[in-house]
Amino acid sequence: MKLTMGEKLRILLKRKxxxxxxxSRRLGTTNQNMANKLKRDNFSVKELEDIAVALGCKFEGFFVEDNGDKI
Incomplete structure (x- = not known):
């Protein structure tokens, strides 16, 4: 079973x-907006790239942490 992007983000948030x-604060959006996006799994590529920067990793269709782990 594949993980949704929202699930991957939740894993990354936990690891970080x-x-x-x-x-939400780092992205300049509301907590409610971010929670809704995670729940609906509704992200543009630009938003995912911005999230990656905010979390100090890269987004290449998946997230790459500083240590090279892919999520």
Whole structure:
């Protein structure tokens, strides 16, 4: 079973020890907006790239952490 992008983001947030509230702040959006996007799994490529930057990793169709792990 494949993980949704929202599920992958939740894993990455947990690994980075970042809350949805903190991610929202870093992106300049509301907590409610981010929570809804995660729930609906509704992200543009630009948003995913911005999230990657906010979390200090890269987005290449998947997330690549600093240590090279892919999510």
């Amino acid at each position: 020890n970042v809350t949805i509230v903190e991610l």
